[in-house]
Amino acid sequence: MLNPSLEQRQVRIEKLNKFEEMGINPYPNIFKPNTTSDELNEKYKDLENGIETEDEVIVAGRIKAIRNSGMFIDVYDTTGKVQVYSSLKTLPEQELAKIDLFDIGDIIGVKGTVRRTKRGELSIAAKEFSMLSKSLLPLPEKFHGLTDVETKYRQRYVDMITNDDTVQTLKKRSLITAEFRKCLIEKGILEVETPILQPILGGANAKPFVTHHNTLEMDMYLRIAPELYLKRLIVGGLDGVFEIGRLFRNEGLSIKHNPEFTTLEVYWMYKDYFDMMDLCEELVKRSCMVANGTLQIKYGEKEIDFSQPFERRTMASLVKEHVGIDFMAIETDEEAKEKCKGVVEVNEADTWGDLMVRVFEERCEEKLEKPTHVMDHPISSSPLTKTHRADKRVVERFETYINGWEIANAYSELTNPLDQYNRFKDQVNRREAGDEEANMMDEDFCTALEYGMPPTGGMGIGMDRLCMILTNSPSIRDVIAFPTMRKLK
């Protein structure tokens, strides 16, 4: 990738040397612009065409275009474009010489006076140029920009310099995360940090990355979820905790999956899953608003409307509506298997709950484009969740679907230590039966619960996927600055 023999690079190094011969450091330590493109456009929005002011300003930014042999230079700062105008008649020799040494991509500073050209472009009539950073490599073509996706992901800096959309998406991601923090902190929920290196895997079903600690002489896992640590903090007496952090899952990559991804996990004392639904909606709506300024957005061709309350539907009712099977009226596993034949694959060992989940995932999930909380999952699929207060067959859990994707997963947290122990045992059995993704026994977590954990609501939200939706990004790689890529050989 680094190509020292590139002719254009050689030319630029020669120009760099010429700056040094002129006694100019092409990489100075400091430079202070005193305004920005945005500020100038606002302040001089009423300046008429062809009018020159005496107002002297200092701007700085990257050269994106040079026209008319340097007479017009487009300098972009972080807020936008400033056109720099240079007159052969008024500029001293030394300044004109600098223009000849400028290239597209250079970062320069310009001192000059504000004017608007005859054609209506707000400009700085240059008096003095400063080279702030000589760029040695040619940028992608101005019209098409950088489109090669591999280069976009591997050299995100080039993508950002060239494509403003990329910058805007990453900025929005930052705004979304910041709004999440703001919203949670406002409610008195504390931001905490829990181990990423974990000796026991837990809190989710997933294949882990394994690493090794030399001094401790033990293998460790990169976390697949922070859940069990966060709940220990609730046991300890923090009444609300959240963590926005990276999870690692050693599974396939796709347009919706990156090996490392970011979630919010939040646990809140004396709340249940209904409270978590409210919190979920507030977080999504507020972050949509800061990113887009509206609650009605487009994702591709689809319209997504966050202005209404999210739908709240039980999994069973959705299955009944879309497929016609009424699981709540089914009494036994055998009857469930009978009803599902010809609808989904049915295995001998399947339970009532396995089948309801399968029918839901295969026949209902992708239809949930409107924001919807899917509630009351079967107990078998949810080892950390409290049983439903009114129906022992299901748990107090919901998953929030937007655009057919699972965005949030939340429950009334299981707090009964004996129940929890048995559910871990069940997971361990599954693991021993070959299920690599089943939870491990976490005895210390059970011990924590034995000291007593108050009724608590918990929720996880996939930040990457939410960002995809809120930034109209077709791939998870578009919302991750540096997505996982294979090493180049």
Add this chain to the structure above:
RNA sequence: GAGUGUGUAGCUCAGUCGGUAGAGCACCUGACUUUUAAUCAGGUGGCCCUGGGUUCGAAUCCCAGCACGCUCACCA
């Protein structure tokens, strides 16, 4: 992991039936104090992803590999 597509100048892309490697932008030289994808004239720039094979001759056909995209499977 399976299927499929792509890989040619710094960037965006052409390249016909297998017969000397092309364009636009960028860069260099010159013209022009005019612009906004500035224009005009001339020029530089290539491991045609890598390695084999077929052939008198391969960017092109065949085989293998590498990287990336997409679809499917696992998964959030």
